[in-house]
Amino acid sequence: MTKRIAYKTPQASFAARTQRQGACLVWAGAIRPNGYGVMWDGQQVVRVHRWAYEQANGPIPEGADIDHICGNRACAEASHLRVTSRKQNMENLTRPNRNSPTGVRGVHRNTSGGKPWRVRVKHNYREYNGGYYDTIAEAESAAIELRNKLFTHNDADRKAA
Known part of the structure; x- marks a missing residue:
């Protein structure tokens, strides 16, 4: 049985469970079957890439997608993320x-x-x-x-x- 580590803040959790792989900052924590990383933000389970985008850029507009420019769903590098419509996200x-x-x-x-x-x-x-x-x-x-x-x-x- 693996011992769970309790992080004091979501920022500490994020820092401890990401690793640099080339230009990407890859989430090494929990990953859903669809390939997206998830973490506890202190109130709820959130998708890591959306959390990382908001930390760097502020709130995501209602109904908007966050597109991984690099194509790596586990990437949480803020410079690889952009706000798009669903159509634009599907194009990439x-x-x-x-x-x-x-x-x-x-x-x-x-x-x-x-x-x-x-x-x-x-x-x-x-x-x-x-x-x-x-x-x-x-x-x-x-x-x-x-x-x-x-x-x-x-x-x-x-x-x-």
């Missing part, structure tokens, strides 16, 4: 949906014949066709290029391109 996803059969964001099997890979990107409730490709690598590059044209908060892809 770093991985495909859990149920993606290809494992590549925006790339699908083409079942209508011809080239085996198809690129489709959704933006503002509209689906954009990015073409058909012989290899998954070509399709992935095309999906990144299309997202970079359509999205305003697509930092993960801009680094990959």
Whole structure:
């Protein structure tokens, strides 16, 4: 059985359970199955990245998301966090949906014949066709290029391109 340490303040808890990994300040405490760190702030359990953002920048506007520019959900480095709308936050996803059969964001099997890979990107409730490709690598590059044209908060892809 692991002995629990009681920290006097949330700041002490945060300092004791974060570690520098490159440019990220990674939470080494409790992590939920969705990848976000959580901690006790003295009154309730809070998501660490939101707590860290508020410590550095003040209150988060009602209904706003906090986006990890670095794409690391366990990161609590305030300079890696920004206020976004839900739409903007979804534009900066770093991985495909859990149920993606290809494992590549925006790339699908083409079942209508011809080239085996198809690129489709959704933006503002509209689906954009990015073409058909012989290899998954070509399709992935095309999906990144299309997202970079359509999205305003697509930092993960801009680094990959």
